[in-house]
Amino acid sequence: MKKNGFTVILVEPKYGGNIGSVARVMKNFGFRELYLVNPCSFDDECYQRAMHAVDVLEDAKIYSSFEEATKNMDLLVATSAISTYSEKNYLRNPIYLPEFSEKIYEIQGKIGLVFGREDYGLYNEEIKKCDLLLKIPTSDEYPSMNLSHAVAIVLYHLYVQKFTPIKPRIIDRVEKEYLYRFFSDLLDLIDYPEHKKDKTKTMFTRVMSRAMPSKWEYHTLMGVLAKTLEKLKDK
Structure with a gap:
């Protein structure tokens, strides 16, 4: 300033x-x-x-x-x-x-x-x-x-x-698609009701779009999802 x-x-x-x-x-x-x-x-x-x-x-x-x-x-x-x-x-x-x-x-x-x-x-x-x-x-x-x-x-x-705020780097479309794919895989692994999947995926997409997660938040969330998927697949 x-x-x-x-x-x-x-x-x-x-x-x-x-x-x-x-x-x-x-x-x-x-x-x-x-x-x-x-x-x-x-x-x-x-x-x-x-x-x-x-x-x-x-x-x-x-x-x-x-x-x-x-x-x-x-x-x-x-x-x-x-x-x-x-x-x-x-x-x-x-x-x-x-x-x-x-x-x-x-x-x-x-x-x-x-x-x-x-x-x-x-x-x-x-x-x-x-x-x-x-x-x-x-x-x-x-x-x-x-x-x-x-x-x-x-x-x-x-x-x-x-005042000029320091803006975090927001995730790009490719990263969003990876995130949505992980979420979709998670729904499959937990046997989420088939008739609810589309609405739930849409809801997740809207929530993430409103949140505009930063690169750091994206990598943290992806790490949690990856570990969750790994544990579920091992069962």
Whole structure:
């Protein structure tokens, strides 16, 4: 995954445990730059929650004001659980996370992801200074999330947009035919009812097609079937 231009900015976090948890999820998803505005002290819980992301904590930059922390950002993205569906309330009219994560990589430069206080979130004055308001879709019954959980969900969505999974080698048609032949031989050896064979073979074919077994899984399964057939033939 290519290095991104994102900075996580926590505004006046009150609990060391949350800061440590944020550092951990940042490292989980490949994000390194953490800015803290008037944070609480890094207590034991902070370091315990960070686990192997202590380096993210130690590299974090601490600022005394919102303006100082955000002055070098090309795009500021505020996050909030409070939004509105009214087109007239521009301040609280959000972009939702799925759409945001798809479009944000079209923008070049330093992008600040701003997360507010655990109790009050971001003040209106701070949201006004941001370019976008981002919202995670949540239940209207209880939309407010824990700080570190919200950061984790946002970073996960950003990460998967650029993540390229390592795909296993899938078995080819010749290997499938060998597998189906072994299964057919097994049905014959166990005296499987003749009138059920065709349907059972079709079912096995469909199951294997949906499973899309890898080369390694295929060889393991073939080994089991071969041993089973060998034992049955020896009886």
